[in-house]
Amino acid sequence: MLFCTFIAADRNFASADEAVDIETGNRLASVLRAGRGVISNNQELINDASIGDKGFTGEVFFSAAIEAYLKKNGEHPLDEGLDPESRSMTETQINAMVEVVDESQEIINADGLAFKGFIPAVFARLANEKFGEEMADRASIKVTAPKELVRNRKARPDEWENEVIVTKFQAADWPVGEAFFEETAVDGKPAFRMLIPEYYSESCLACHGSPKGETDVTGFPKEGGSVGDLAGAISITLYK
Ligand code: HEC
Incomplete structure (x- = not known):
């Protein structure tokens, strides 16, 4: 009897663990989508050949991405109540996205050039690569x-x-x-x-x-x- 209880408890543990993983996976995907959405919403600005400095900095990106995530999910992606590991991963992901925007300022602000190749898919790939490097294993x-x-x-x-x-x-x-x-x-x-x-x-x-x-x-x-x-x-x- 005791043995059975132990198995059941163990199973519950496994599924609680999986529930956290699913939640983490969904959050990472949702943050990625929010970030890509911000690039998409600013595509016209980014592609504008008549403006040099566009003011589309990592900081501006950050506020817009958090706002987009909040609007879609009704909660902050870095909510204090999150599982700590999951929260730290999300933080690393958001930082990676902000860094990509910061590191792309030269191309974003290129004067006289319309299409710069800075599109949501490229942004996402660069951010995901950065995330992968930082999260290693x-x-x-x-x-x-x-x-x-x-x-x-x-x-x-x-x-x-x-x-x-x-x-x-x-x-x-x-x-x-x-x-x-x-x-x-x-x-x-x-x-x-x-x-x-x-x-x-x-x-x-x-x-x-x-x-x-x-x-x-x-x-x-x-x-x-x-x-x-x-x-x-x-x-x-x-x-x-
Ligand atoms: C301005 C042109 C453009 C638009 C608009 C666009 N994409 Fe792409 N997409 C690309 C390019 C270019 C790549 C390759 C990016 C890279 O270098 O990694 C790509 C890559 C992808 C990939 C990754 C796999 C691959 O082929 O490398 C997916 C998935 C994708 N796009 C889906 C979409 C979806 C869904 C939309 C609309 C919400 C969309 N794309 C809008 C140009 C575009």
């Missing part, structure tokens, strides 16, 4: 995509990501927007992995839409995507 965030859509080779799905994309997200009956998560291993290290699907909206199609193969403003061939098509996925890894 604790966590990583990556934006990946179905193999046939990948533009930057660094975004190529690994075996696990590809399997989830193909067998879950591309399955006709997968509920739109539903994440997939699993306790698994990465290079032999136990990890909680979470993949969150992303879809094209109207605003993506100037680059990822039709006609397929036509060069977009960034120099890549368009994918021929339509609104609602699976575009990619946010991939979160939390090492155990």
Whole structure:
């Protein structure tokens, strides 16, 4: 009897642990989306060839990102009540995003240049790379995509990501927007992995839409995507 109680308690522990991981994964994804949204909302300003100093500093980015997150989620991403590990990860992530904006001031403020290549996807990749360097063996965030859509080779799905994309997200009956998560291993290290699907909206199609193969403003061939098509996925890894 005692033994059974012990097992049950142990199971509860495991699931409470997983609940924290899911919450952490969702928060990291939501902060990434808030950050990308701020870049997107300022894209016209960033692309304005007639203005030099745009005043779009890391500090300005920070306030806008926190505000966007608050509006979407109803709570501060660095709320005091958060699990401490999760809070410290989110803090590292936000700092990484702010640093990317600060380090990009020269290009953002380039006078006489319209398109500068500073777009949400590039910003996200740079911020995720910085986060990964700082978190080393604790966590990583990556934006990946179905193999046939990948533009930057660094975004190529690994075996696990590809399997989830193909067998879950591309399955006709997968509920739109539903994440997939699993306790698994990465290079032999136990990890909680979470993949969150992303879809094209109207605003993506100037680059990822039709006609397929036509060069977009960034120099890549368009994918021929339509609104609602699976575009990619946010991939979160939390090492155990
Ligand atoms: C201005 C053109 C442009 C727009 C608009 C745009 N993208 Fe992209 N997207 C790119 C470029 C360029 C890359 C490669 C960035 C890099 O160097 O990592 C990219 C990368 C991605 C990736 C990562 C995988 C890869 O192919 O490297 C995903 C997923 C993605 N875009 C989805 C979207 C979605 C969803 C939207 C709309 C919300 C969107 N994009 C809007 C140009 C664009």
